[in-house]
Amino acid sequence: xxxxxxxxxxxxxxxxxxxxxxxxxxxxxxxxxxxxxxxxxxxxxxxxxxxxxxxxxxxxxxxxxxxxxxxxxxxxxxxxxxxxxxxxxxxxxxxxxxxxxxxxxxxxxxxxxxxxxxxxxxxxxxxxxxxxxxxxxxxxxxxxxxxxxxxxxxxxxxxxxxxxxxxxxxxxxxxxxxxxxxxxxxxxxxxxxxxxxxxxxxxxxxxxxxxxxxxxxxxxxxxxxxxxxxxxxxxxxxxxxxxxxxxxxxxxxx
Numbered sequence: 001x002x003x004x005x006x007x008x009x010x011x012x013x014x015x016x017x018x019x020x021x022x023x024x025x026x027x028x029x030x031x032x033x034x035x036x037x038x039x040x041x042x043x044x045x046x047x048x049x050x051x052x053x054x055x056x057x058x059x060x061x062x063x064x065x066x067x068x069x070x071x072x073x074x075x076x077x078x079x080x081x082x083x084x085x086x087x088x089x090x091x092x093x094x095x096x097x098x099x100x101x102x103x104x105x106x107x108x109x110x111x112x113x114x115x116x117x118x119x120x121x122x123x124x125x126x127x128x129x130x131x132x133x134x135x136x137x138x139x140x141x142x143x144x145x146x147x148x149x150x151x152x153x154x155x156x157x158x159x160x161x162x163x164x165x166x167x168x169x170x171x172x173x174x175x176x177x178x179x180x181x182x183x184x185x186x187x188x189x190x191x192x193x194x195x196x197x198x199x200x201x202x203x204x205x206x207x208x209x210x211x212x213x214x215x216x217x218x219x220x221x222x223x224x225x226x227x228x229x230x231x232x233x234x235x236x237x238x239x240x241x242x243x244x245x246x247x248x249x250x251x252x253x254x
Contacts, residue, residue, distance in 0.1 A: 023202040025225050028217040030055070035211045044217065046201070047225040065230050074232055082237045101126055101143055101150075110141075118142045118151040119164040158186040171196055171205050172220050 023046075030042040030053070042055030049069045055062055063076040076083040102110035107130045114125045123142040140154040153161040163181045170176070176196040184190045196206040205217045 024200050024222050026201060026220055026222045027225060028205075028220040031214075031216045031218060033214045035209075035213050045225050045229050046203075047227070047230055050230040052229050065232075067230065076232060076236065078233075081233075081235065082239045083232050084239055084241050086241070099148070101141060102128060113140075115145075116142060118144075119162075121146065121151060121165075123151050160184050169196065171198070172218060174198055174200070174205070174220065176205055 025047050027043065027045045030044050032040045032042070032055075034040075040055060040057075042053060044054075045052040049067065051066045051068075053064045060077065060079050063078065064073065065076065066073040071088045073086045073088070074083050075086070100110050100112075102108045108128060109130055110126045110128050112124065113127055116123055116125055122145040124145060126141045126143060128139045128141060137156040139156070140152075141150050142152040143149070144151050149163065150161075151163055161181065161183045163179055165177050165179050167178045168175060169178055176198045179195045179197055181193045181195065182190050183192075191210045193210060194208045195204040197203070198205045200222075201220070204215075205220065206215065208214045
């Protein structure tokens with residue numbers, strides 16, 4: 001069940017990340033609740049192509065800054081005045097509806113194979129091969145023609161993920177779309193996640209996981225965010241990422 005849950009969570013994130021919704025800058029409070037009811041609060045800031053998340057973890061404040069366009073993210077420890085840097089391949093610009101979903105991906109090929117209707121919505125069918133996500137298998141995608149989000153992902157091992165919009169609701173005075181994402185695997189019970197996507201913000205404002213956990217944005221304030229929110233403070237020391245055993249690496253020059 002853990003594997004299915006991870007598939008469901010990852011694909012639900014992909015649903016939001018690949019959407020053709022707007023991408024307004026904003027700030028919000030975050031409330032994350034675990035399966036046992038434990039709650040963690042924080043802040044989220046979305047700027048021009050950058051995202052910052054503030055939260056408390058293990059008794060200390062942590063800040064994560066993600067710059068997808070540059071392929072870099074930082075985990076900052078304000079109490080220690082230190083930070084860790086992580087590098088990835090720069091993200092490709094979001095493709096609009098009808099565009100090749102593999103555009104910008106390395107070692108991945110998408111072949112358009114037709115048009116179909118999924119859950120009452122027009123969709124384009126694609127076959128994806130190659131890349132780490134496929135793990136040597138073929139993945140068939142049905143991409144919503146209007147929104148540009150995956151409505152179904154079919155894996156060659158028989159696993160499948162299906163997303164459908166089930167209604168429209170209000171959240172914090174904002175009009176949002178309620179989506180259900182169901183992951184099924186051979187011989188296992190289906191796993192469901194629910195997300196409330198805000199078309200103007202371009203991301204979920206609320207989500208509920210299959211284990212009872214949840215995440216929610218509150219006190220949403222739309223508007224430009226200061227650029228210095230997304231920069232490592234001057235004078236902070238760069239340190240190596242923790243080793244696999246959990247020990248913190250030594251200092252590294254910034």
